[in-house]
Amino acid sequence: MDADVTIHDRDRNAEGRPENARPRDRFGAPLPRDAVDEMPDRVDPEVVCTSVDQAVRTARELFDAERFFEAHEFFEWAWKGPVTEDADRPFFKGLAQLAVGYTHTQRGNAAGATTLLQRGIDALEPFGPARHGIDVDRAAADGRRFLADLATTAPSPDLSFPRLPVAGGTAGAD
Numbered sequence: 397m398d399a400d401v402t403i404h405d406r407d408r409n410a411e412g413r414p415e416n417a418r419p420r421d422r423f424g425a426p427l428p429r430d431a432v433d434e435m436p437d438r439v440d441p442e443v444v445c446t447s448v449d450q451a452v453r454t455a456r457e458l459f460d461a462e463r464f465f466e467a468h469e470f471f472e473w474a475w476k477g478p479v480t481e482d483a484d485r486p487f488f489k490g491l492a493q494l495a496v497g498y499t500h501t502q503r504g505n506a507a508g509a510t511t512l513l514q515r516g517i518d519a520l521e522p523f524g525p526a527r528h529g530i531d532v533d534r535a536a537a538d539g540r541r542f543l544a545d546l547a548t549t550a551p552s553p554d555l556s557f558p559r560l561p562v563a564g565g566t567a568g569a570d
Contacts, residue, residue, distance in 0.1 A: 423502045423553065424465025438466055441473035448474050448484070452528050459495060459560040462553075464502065467560075468495035487527055490519025494539055501546065502553040509551050513543045526563035534561040 418426040419433035445451045455470035474480055475488035494516030500508035517539045524533040538558035549555065 420465075423499055424468075435466070441470045441477075445470070445473055445477070446479070448477070448480055448488075448528070451477070452530070455491070455495070456530075456560050456562075462498075462502075462557050464495045464498040464557075468492045468499060471495055484528070486519055487523045487532075490516050490523070491530070491535075492516075493519060494535065497539070498542075498557055501542075501551040501555060501557075504551050504553075506546065506551045509546060510543065513539050513546075517543070529563050531561035531563045 418429055419431045420426055420435045420438070422435065424435065439454075441451060441454070445454070451470045451474040455467045455474070458464075458467035458470065471488050471492035475485050475492055480488065493512050497509050497511075497513030497516055500506075500512055517536045520532050520536045520539075524536065526532055535558075538561065542558060545555075
């Protein structure tokens with residue numbers, strides 16, 4: 397090995413998998429290690445979730461509070477988690493992608509926002525009209541409208557974001 401090459405230790409979780417322990421900005425982007433964490437209340441879904449329903453409830457609350465990065469983490473837990481039915485995995489992947497699309501919008505990343513919103517919409521559409529208490533048809537329609545607006549508006553955290561619509565009710569209701 398070349399003596400000039402520096403090997404950086406990666407942050408690892410309890411299972412030894414790579415995990416980023418750096419502080420994050422309010423939209424989930426990693427900050428320098430010595431920066432102030434702007435997400436001090438962030439909760440790891442692997443620590444608190446024991447059911448898909450619990451992950452969905454938490455993700456919906458975070459989504460409706462425009463904490464899309466954190467919502468995506470809960471949807472991702474449901475997508476990849478140990479208690480999820482295989483038939484539901486693509487649904488939760490779509491919700492995670494939708495949330496990440498809104499995250500990229502908040503971060504000002506037009507290309508990432510457009511790509512992930514479209515992937516999320518495409519992944520959700522087969523699961524309509526509703527699944528796991530979410531009005532899937534309306535979530536996809538809201539995403540399409542938002543995506544159309546992004547074609548003429550710069551991505552920004554100051555935009556008006558949709559809430560996650562509840563099946564049989566209004567967005568954000570239980």
